[in-house]
Amino acid sequence: MSERHIVVLGAGLAGSLMAILLGRAGYEVELCERRADPREDRAPEGRSINLALSTRGLYALERAGVLEPVLALATPMRGRMIHDEQGALTFQPYGPLPEHAIHSVSRAELNRLLIAAADQLENVRIRFEHKCVEVDLERPAVTLEHGPSGEPLVAEADAVIGADGAFSALRSVMQRQERFSFEQAYLDHGYKELTIPPGPGGQHRMEPNALHIWPRGGFMMIALPNLDGSFTCTLFWPFEGPHGFAAVSDERKLRQLFESTFPDALALMPTLIEDYFQNRTGSLVTIRCRPWRCEGKALLLGDSAHAVVPFYGQGANAAFEDCALLADAIERHDGRLEQAFAEFETQRKRHVDALSELALANYVEMRDHTASRWFVFRKKLEQLAHFLLPSWYVPLYTMVTFTRIPYGEARRRAARQARVVRWALGSLGVGLAALILGALVWR
Ligand SMILES: Cc1cc2nc3c(=O)[nH]c(=O)nc-3n(C[C@H](O)[C@H](O)[C@H](O)COP(=O)(O)OP(=O)(O)OC[C@H]3O[C@@H](n4cnc5c(N)ncnc54)[C@H](O)[C@@H]3O)c2cc1C
Known part of the structure; x- marks a missing residue:
């Protein structure tokens, strides 16, 4: 040395x-x-x-x-828990195996x-x-x-x-x-920390083994569990615009916005007003x-x-x-x-x-797509492909989060997988169309 x-x-x-x-x-x-x-x-x-x-x-x-x-x-968090505007929940596991958890x-x-x-x-x-x-x-x-x-x-x-x-x-x-x-480069969105305190006896007031997401298209909130029964929530909002930090400048506006966009979370956040106005707004660079x-x-x-x-x-x-x-x-x-x-x-x-x-x-994916049926369907399809062909098809999220494959290689491999899947689906479509056409002509 x-x-x-x-x-x-x-x-x-x-x-x-x-x-x-x-x-x-x-x-x-x-x-x-x-x-x-x-x-x-x-x-x-x-x-x-x-x-x-x-x-x-x-x-x-x-x-x-x-x-x-x-x-x-x-x-450990074993998947995403998606909260819709009515408070309905959908759990999306990160993968089929117990080690598919983030901490x-x-x-x-x-x-x-x-x-x-x-x-x-x-x-x-x-x-x-x-x-x-x-x-x-x-x-x-x-x-x-x-x-x-x-x-x-x-x-x-x-x-x-x-x-x-x-x-x-x-x-x-x-x-x-x-x-x-x-x-x-700064994002047009910033973040703010909020809290969901523990329930009686230090119980978590939502599922503890999940990363909670309230995706709202253009903005979102997430919550991660703590050992003491609380959750740390992070609000990702634009700085400007009607759902932005600048516009939400008083208690009434804040409450109104939470009532219309995160009603189930609002019910669990007794310190929302203090947290929102006392905690600083962070920027993302x-x-x-x-x-x-x-x-x-x-x-x-x-x-x-x-x-x-x-x-x-x-x-x-x-x-x-x-x-x-x-x-x-x-x-x-x-x-x-x-x-x-x-x-x-x-x-x-x-x-x-x-x-x-x-x-x-991934910001666009988390806030705009995680709530959509197409996203859920695609994730299920990806997990099925991974289950059937584990050494050939590995979802990008899995490679980034649950392996040590270098990031650039993971991205390249995911693009190659997507190309093959598109080609296979395209060929399947052409095959099906040919079959239907053949059947019509033959009849
Ligand atoms: C909202 C948010 C959520 C995040 N969530 C995740 C997540 O889920 N997973 C994840 O992997 N990452 C996450 N990150 C990113 C993560 O926090 C950072 O990437 C990580 O902290 C970087 O570590 P670091 O040691 O390089 O820098 P820092 O943690 O910033 O540490 C730098 C240290 O240097 C000190 N310092 C600065 N200037 C000087 C100086 N002149 N002299 C002496 N000391 C100095 C600071 O005080 C500090 O202690 C998140 C970040 C944010 C903002």
Whole structure:
């Protein structure tokens, strides 16, 4: 191992997992986070978003030796529960097998667990309330600002890994380099967290083992279960327009809109008004950039390299998968970081580009199509084809969510499957038409 000391920026999901993987591989890791230690500050818990963890994320957590405690925090969701405007329910399983489940977990709880696991390693040092304000890519070294005192601190390292999220400080320094490409696109829709509290005795007031969706064409709400019997709901609404955040500006309008569009949910949301007006409206951004690395001295991963919109439930899963792939590459290259970073970027970039497109397309599917009979029929047909020809036909959602087939390959394979199915259906149609015509002529 030639380069031994690594600074990881951001103790979010990717940063803490990367610190665990590097620490376990024997590196000296300095994990720098601008926020205070979230284990001491439990206040934002009720406002934390929930994540759906699936195969890619679970694999990376297992590689880091933390899968079991994470699963103990999670609730399995075996399919989508669709709520129509009258409150009628339809359950759409994710697949026929028990492992076809995704796992709902609070992002804040998961983050606390990963930070605690990193903190247990002797060679991982965590600096909270240290915001990265500058990076010298040549040395490399990072300048940190200590929140309470404002004191600067310079940390030198063999390499800096930027896991500091969609608005990465490391990336903004790399952007000043020549030939750095950067794209940032916001959706016209934002999101807001709401709550369905537990019922009497901590019971869930809806089916706990499902991801609940209220698809309304153009907008939607989802709800994910928590272990304490509550659900974290996320409202995805446009910023503008009659069903938009700007228009719903007082209690009366909010109640009216919920009465007409989410009546069954409204009955379960006693704190709707407070939640809606107190919780901030978040925006949804897609970020693409290139290169992700500066020789063997700096590398971006997770949201800092490729933030995606959340509609495939893959942002954190992809960030975790990044960590496992990078750890593999470092191991393969025997600690030569320049080669490992280069291989990681070359092999990974096109797949997360594919994911960003899939995630955007899935928003339209979730909010506009999941309620339609054609969607339900298509899903059943896909599952039948998968059951009959399991090695040949695998639905795209299954490949993305329940396998580790690289995203771009999953998308290509799904397109090829769709072409063959269209051809088969077309041939069947022509065959049937010929039969009918033959029968008519013969008669
Ligand atoms: C509404 C919503 C729902 C989602 N649902 C899912 C889901 O179901 N499944 C899924 O897989 N993903 C989901 N995601 C995406 C997921 O949350 C992100 O992809 C994931 O958090 C990315 O992890 P990260 O570690 O790269 O970035 P982050 O989690 O953003 O962590 C970055 C860390 O860096 C710190 N930081 C930032 N700047 C600095 C600085 N200058 N110096 C030091 N520290 C800094 C931050 O404080 C933070 O702790 C969802 C996202 C949203 C918004």
